[in-house]
Amino acid sequence: MRNLLKFISRYNYTITFFLLLFFSLFFVSNESFILRSFYFNSSNYLSGNFYKLQNGIISYFSLEKKNKTLIIENLKLINRIKKLESEFRSGEIDTSTFGLLNAQVINNSLNKSKNYITIDKGFKDGVRENLGVISSNGVIGKVKYVSDNFSTIISLLNTSFYLSTLVDETKTLSSINWDGKNPQKVKLLYVPKHVPLEIGYSVITSSFDSIFPKGIEIGKISNINKEINSNFYDVDILLSEDFYSIYNVYLVKSFPFEEKIVLENID
Amino acid sequence: MKNKILIFIVLLFIQVFVLNKIIFFSFFVLSPLIFILLLYSYKKDSIENLLVAFFLGLLVDIFNDSLGVYSMTSIIIVYFRNLWVLKIIGEEKTDELDEISVHELGNIQYFIFSFPILLVYFSILIILESSSIFILQNVMFILFSSALNYLFMLFFQYLFLESKLRDEWR
Numbered sequence: 001m002r003n004l005l006k007f008i009s010r011y012n013y014t015i016t017f018f019l020l021l022f023f024s025l026f027f028v029s030n031e032s033f034i035l036r037s038f039y040f041n042s043s044n045y046l047s048g049n050f051y052k053l054q055n056g057i058i059s060y061f062s063l064e065k066k067n068k069t070l071i072i073e074n075l076k077l078i079n080r081i082k083k084l085e086s087e088f089r090s091g092e093i094d095t096s097t098f099g100l101l102n103a104q105v106i107n108n109s110l111n112k113s114k115n116y117i118t119i120d121k122g123f124k125d126g127v128r129e130n131l132g133v134i135s136s137n138g139v140i141g142k143v144k145y146v147s148d149n150f151s152t153i154i155s156l157l158n159t160s161f162y163l164s165t166l167v168d169e170t171k172t173l174s175s176i177n178w179d180g181k182n183p184q185k186v187k188l189l190y191v192p193k194h195v196p197l198e199i200g201y202s203v204i205t206s207s208f209d210s211i212f213p214k215g216i217e218i219g220k221i222s223n224i225n226k227e228i229n230s231n232f233y234d235v236d237i238l239l240s241e242d243f244y245s246i247y248n249v250y251l252v253k254s255f256p257f258e259e260k261i262v263l264e265n266i267d
Numbered sequence: 268m269k270n271k272i273l274i275f276i277v278l279l280f281i282q283v284f285v286l287n288k289i290i291f292f293s294f295f296v297l298s299p300l301i302f303i304l305l306l307y308s309y310k311k312d313s314i315e316n317l318l319v320a321f322f323l324g325l326l327v328d329i330f331n332d333s334l335g336v337y338s339m340t341s342i343i344i345v346y347f348r349n350l351w352v353l354k355i356i357g358e359e360k361t362d363e364l365d366e367i368s369v370h371e372l373g374n375i376q377y378f379i380f381s382f383p384i385l386l387v388y389f390s391i392l393i394i395l396e397s398s399s400i401f402i403l404q405n406v407m408f409i410l411f412s413s414a415l416n417y418l419f420m421l422f423f424q425y426l427f428l429e430s431k432l433r434d435e436w437r
Contacts, residue, residue, distance in 0.1 A: 012312075012314065013312035013313070013314060013317070016314045016317050016318075017317055017342060017346045020317055020318075020321045020338075020342045021339065021342060021343070023321075023338075024321070024324075024335045024338045024339030024342065025335070025339065026335070027328075027334045027335025027338065027339075028334070028335035028336060028339060028395060029335075044329065046329075047329055047330045050284075050330070051330075054284055109331070109332070111396075112333060112396045112397075113396060113397055114332075114333065114396075115332075116332035118332075152332060180397065
């Protein structure tokens, strides 16, 4: 016992080092670490408020750009309303309801392999974990951590985020995942080689993951590589959303999905 | 002392809010965290050094949504810095140092001391943060970032830290 104490007091510096190293390694490797969802993310009280303050200053400089994107979005929506009105008269439309919640991006990153986005809406505004996040151009990600006033979104540009998708033209079920290289491109996975794919086909959400409604745009196929030793294609998708400039996002609150999840969980 | 703490806080905020968002010419980043870690005063086998490094890193991590990456890098850097500084300067002289700055060491010795640590720092960051490690772009990233951060570190120290030698001349 005395020798042990002697050992500890002699090497306490190195022991502390390895203890702290172990803690950090644990932090890095364990993504579902419980403390992480409460304190150690950018949606906590301290950093959330700092980012809000920062965003309050910065957002004035980009008002012109925001206005332009809003005008474009308005145009798109008007066109869509007209299209939907004509479909509605002919009775083709599905009337299931999706609630949208508007939020502002206050922090975003692109240069890491695991990117997260912070928004200024939290539990008080009705944000819950695992809600889908979209913008006017396409899918952004899904909500990972929620605090009272802020939430952290796991971005589409995060190597551990997979999303269930459809190739619109062929209705092929597939998944997408980011390979951590180019922030404008993601990989389309699990499309078997017998399916005819062509450059320019669009990729949309499938709604099988119970997060996004069906048919939200993700991007277009930009490169197809058949010459790999696998049963599946190696496909690149050019994202329709420009992740360099996201300001406004919408959270998808989908009421039919709750029923679906309950149904699927029955043995 | 108050002055120093203020500089530390300012540097940390610059890192978190500005420089972590910018990749210059898609190659290099500036990281004031390493300035702090390198400058921080040396004490033999001091646990305080390690704890400060760990919590500084953790603070950057929380703002950065990269839990563990910066805290791990900074404790490794501080641990090996404390061994390296003994190798470079010798034990007797290091005990007298207040802070390990370019004023205290001189240009050549400071370069020998700090540049390898910068290389190690950016290598660990790349290994932990990027998914593909052994590509040319990352090697360039490490070299460019280290060189640039070294230059900025010199600027910073000449501008903001008072030299004891200069005081003696007055």
